[in-house]
Amino acid sequence: MANQTLRKPTIAVTPEQYKSLSQQFSPKPTIAKNVVRAFVVGGIICAIGQVIINLFATIGLSRTEATTAGTATMIFIGALLTGLGIYDEIGKFAGAGSIVPVTGFANSIVSSAMEFKREGYVLGVGAKLFTVAGPVLVYGIATSIVVGFVYFFLH
Amino acid sequence: MDLKRMGNQTVVFANPPVILASYSVVGPKEGQGPLGKTFSKVWNDQLHGEKSWEVAESKMLQEAMQGVIDQAGIPKEQIDFMLAGDLLNQIISSNFAARQMALPFIGLYGACSTMALSMAVGSMLIDGGFARNVLVGVSSHHDTAERQYRLPTEQGTQRAMSAQWTVTGAGSLLLGKSGTGPRITSATVGRVLDFAVTDVNNMGAAMAPGVSDTILNHLHDLQLKPEDYDLIVSGDLGAVGLALAGEVLKKSGLDMGTGFMDCGVMIFDASQDAHAGGSGCGCSSVVFAGDIMQRIKVGELRRVMLVGSGALHSPTSSLQGESIPGIGHAVVIEA
Numbered sequence: 093m094a095n096q097t098l099r100k101p102t103i104a105v106t107p108e109q110y111k112s113l114s115q116q117f118s119p120k121p122t123i124a125k126n127v128v129r130a131f132v133v134g135g136i137i138c139a140i141g142q143v144i145i146n147l148f149a150t151i152g153l154s155r156t157e158a159t160t161a162g163t164a165t166m167i168f169i170g171a172l173l174t175g176l177g178i179y180d181e182i183g184k185f186a187g188a189g190s191i192v193p194v195t196g197f198a199n200s201i202v203s204s205a206m207e208f209k210r211e212g213y214v215l216g217v218g219a220k221l222f223t224v225a226g227p228v229l230v231y232g233i234a235t236s237i238v239v240g241f242v243y244f245f246l247h
Numbered sequence: 248m249d250l251k252r253m254g255n256q257t258v259v260f261a262n263p264p265v266i267l268a269s270y271s272v273v274g275p276k277e278g279q280g281p282l283g284k285t286f287s288k289v290w291n292d293q294l295h296g297e298k299s300w301e302v303a304e305s306k307m308l309q310e311a312m313q314g315v316i317d318q319a320g321i322p323k324e325q326i327d328f329m330l331a332g333d334l335l336n337q338i339i340s341s342n343f344a345a346r347q348m349a350l351p352f353i354g355l356y357g358a359c360s361t362m363a364l365s366m367a368v369g370s371m372l373i374d375g376g377f378a379r380n381v382l383v384g385v386s387s388h389h390d391t392a393e394r395q396y397r398l399p400t401e402q403g404t405q406r407a408m409s410a411q412w413t414v415t416g417a418g419s420l421l422l423g424k425s426g427t428g429p430r431i432t433s434a435t436v437g438r439v440l441d442f443a444v445t446d447v448n449n450m451g452a453a454m455a456p457g458v459s460d461t462i463l464n465h466l467h468d469l470q471l472k473p474e475d476y477d478l479i480v481s482g483d484l485g486a487v488g489l490a491l492a493g494e495v496l497k498k499s500g501l502d503m504g505t506g507f508m509d510c511g512v513m514i515f516d517a518s519q520d521a522h523a524g525g526s527g528c529g530c531s532s533v534v535f536a537g538d539i540m541q542r543i544k545v546g547e548l549r550r551v552m553l554v555g556s557g558a559l560h561s562p563t564s565s566l567q568g569e570s571i572p573g574i575g576h577a578v579v580i581e582a
Contacts, residue, residue, distance in 0.1 A: 103463060
């Protein structure tokens with residue numbers, strides 16, 4: 093039964109050929125649709141933020157105070173919608189449009205907190221809270237320090 | 248003693264093991280899919296009253312395994328091995344299911360190819376004379392896989408068009424030395440192939456070379472043609488991987504024709520937002536234990552080749568710049 097000395101059947105495609113085949117057969121990302129949706133939804137989120145800031149200004153807060161209060165409100169809304177299981181649906185539709193605004197930042201932190209709650213509050217929530225948002229904070233803060241130095245020495 | 252080997256990498260069973268019973272449990276999304284009616288049990292939600300998704304996945308595997316034992320009506324004392332695997336680190340779903348089943352246990356990891364792998368190994372144990380009955384089963388769960396391999400589930404992001412949807416499901420079979428049912432007649436254990444695919448959102452492309460290699464070698468080892476099978480079905484190549492494997496095999500001189508399908512393509516339809524199709528150990532296990540077993544039983548299919556497809560990557564190796572190796576394991580089931 094045993095016919096021992098074979099070994100040839102090998103697929104007749106080189107890794108280089110496979111790479112181009114793979115590109116040919118993989119669906120292209122729907123860039124135009126994504127850009128339009130991101131623009132519209134991102135714009136709507138920012139417009140809502142502006143309305144809230146203006147409302148705070150009308151009740152007597154200074155411009156800086158109103159901006160801070162408005163941002164905090166948007167973070168709250170982002171966190172709430174994440175908790176209600178709505179923000180990921182918005183994100184699926186809008187992509188960068190709902191990731192880039194501050195509501196998206198809230199989403200990345202709250203979704204991590206919800207996800208890792210089952211591993212406990214210290215090594216779960218505590219350790220994993222910034223899994224997604226961490227890189228943004230690290231490089232955002234690092235960049236602001238560099239820019240701060242540049243500003244300091246130029247003035 | 249004659250070797251039961253043919254050609255490069257195929258084993259042909261002298262006394263083909265029988266599939267005595269099959270059982271599948273799936274989540275709600277899979278239940279709403281085109282194969283919804285073929286599954287033994289559909290859960291109403293992903294958590295099923297458990298405290299975590301991981302516990303739910305393990306319970307799902309236990310349910311499938313208990314279901315198959317009940318259906319076969321074989322006392323547990325006559326089951327000599329339990330073979331199981333899943334996608335989670337340290338295959339915890341299988342380990343915790345094995346704790347409940349209390350059977351001699353062999354844990355297997357072949358990523359999404361584990362169902363075909365466990366059927367192959369189980370058949371070898373039986374035909375080799377090491378076991379009377381072997382319980383095999385695998386599971387995957389969308390949410391446990393997402394959090395281990397990708398991002399938190401409530402994170403608002405867009406999935407790539409070539410990405411696949413991990414199936415929530417567990418499938419189990421009871422293989423026996425004798426009895427009535429379809430038989431596993433041969434198996435081809437695959438080689439790991441790596442064609443330098445690094446895109447973690449395109450697992451189909453990572454697995455297609457390994458699957459193609461196994462199909463090519465299987466047919467060459469047994470001197471058969473694709474037409475000799477009523478159905479050649481891959482585990483979870485998805486739409487992209489299936490098209491790629493068809494093209495790679497064509498270039499290698501094999502025209503797969505219309506009888507080449509994929510469980511990941513079959514389990515969801517276009518309206519279910521699964522992009523390129525289903526994936527995960529559960530995918531091929533529930534499609535085989537449900538739809539394909541039914542079609543074999545009613546005589547629609549007489550000879551089927553199931554080629555489990557596995558993407559052997561980890562988030563760690565991917566972050567360190569490694570490409571994604573793929574593998575395919577084939578088992579042949581005859582009515």
